[in-house]
Amino acid sequence: MINHESLKDGKQLLLFLLLSCFYSAQKITIDNKSDFPVEVEYSYKKFEIGIHQMKTINEKNGIKNISILYKNEKNLKRNIYVFLNPQESLNINLRKDTIKFKGDKEILHDYVYRGIEADLIFKIAEYQNYYQKNDAKGFIRTSEMSLSNVLSKILRLNNSPLGREDIHYKEIEELAKERWFFTVFVSFNGNQLNNTGKELMPYYFEKYFKKDITTYSCESWYHYDIIRKYSQNMKLLNLKLPKYEIVEHSDDDEVNQHLPTKCQEEYFRGSYNFWVHKKDLVRAEKYKKILTEKFHTKL
Numbered sequence: 001m002i003n004h005e006s007l008k009d010g011k012q013l014l015l016f017l018l019l020s021c022f023y024s025a026q027k028i029t030i031d032n033k034s035d036f037p038v039e040v041e042y043s044y045k046k047f048e049i050g051i052h053q054m055k056t057i058n059e060k061n062g063i064k065n066i067s068i069l070y071k072n073e074k075n076l077k078r079n080i081y082v083f084l085n086p087q088e089s090l091n092i093n094l095r096k097d098t099i100k101f102k103g104d105k106e107i108l109h110d111y112v113y114r115g116i117e118a119d120l121i122f123k124i125a126e127y128q129n130y131y132q133k134n135d136a137k138g139f140i141r142t143s144e145m146s147l148s149n150v151l152s153k154i155l156r157l158n159n160s161p162l163g164r165e166d167i168h169y170k171e172i173e174e175l176a177k178e179r180w181f182f183t184v185f186v187s188f189n190g191n192q193l194n195n196t197g198k199e200l201m202p203y204y205f206e207k208y209f210k211k212d213i214t215t216y217s218c219e220s221w222y223h224y225d226i227i228r229k230y231s232q233n234m235k236l237l238n239l240k241l242p243k244y245e246i247v248e249h250s251d252d253d254e255v256n257q258h259l260p261t262k263c264q265e266e267y268f269r270g271s272y273n274f275w276v277h278k279k280d281l282v283r284a285e286k287y288k289k290i291l292t293e294k295f296h297t298k299l
Contacts, residue, residue, distance in 0.1 A: 031092070136200055158172075
């Protein structure tokens with residue numbers, strides 16, 4: 001005998017699940033209150049928002065990063081990391097060169113966008129002071145405390161109902177560690193390591209870098225600077241790094257062979273940008289050809 005009530009409940013549950021899937025999308029509204037248009041890019045999509053206009057994005061697949069180009073005389077480009085779960089929403093308000101957030105995790109988005117960088121860069125002068133004084137222990141102690149403070153702040157600002165179980169919480173932690181790691185490395189003076197540098201680099205290699213070597217994709221310049229510095233000094237420090245196929249040969253093959261493809265691309269991009277800056281169009285064209293033909297880079 002058919003239980004009509006059970007059948008009815010089953011249909012309602014199915015309908016609920018279908019509707020949940022259908023409406024399970026991030027909602028991001030970009031409100032351009034500035035006096036010039038902006039260009040927005042995310043997930044290989046691009047569109048323009050006019051002066052004092054707004055655009056709402058409903059993305060079921062999830063957005064991790066939004067790039068905003070201010071089309072004023074400065075042509076400033078801002079990258080915004082997004083940490084929204086399905087059915088969460090965020091307003092991104094643009095005024096002149098500033099960005100403000102309103103909505104789910106607004107304080108956390110603001111801290112990731114501007115606060116982490118400020119807290120970490122503030123410590124570079126202190127790191128350099130320890131480095132110049134050959135005080136490796138002071139350098140390590142201060143850097144570890146800096147990382148701990150930033151991670152503690154992220155924990156306090158995380159107002160997600162899911163707490164540390166929020167799927168994006170780990171992403172924010174990793175992003176903070178990545179930026180922190182970069183501030184540590186820019187504190188070393190140039191490529192020539194002093195005795196302190198020779199002590200510090202193996203320490204950070206074993207504790208932080210070694211387990212993540214294969215994840216360094218050079219999607220950010222942070223990755224490139226760190227992995228290249230290790231590659232340049234691997235023999236000096238007696239370290240082992242993976243080897244990769246050389247996409248395009250150069251005078252730096254010995255270093256570049258330890259860089260993934262995307263990181264090798266960054267090497268040639270740096271050369272291209274250098275010659276563009278020097279207004280040497282012949283040499284710039286050479287590297288442009290390498291980037292577009294060998295790495296399929298869009299310039």
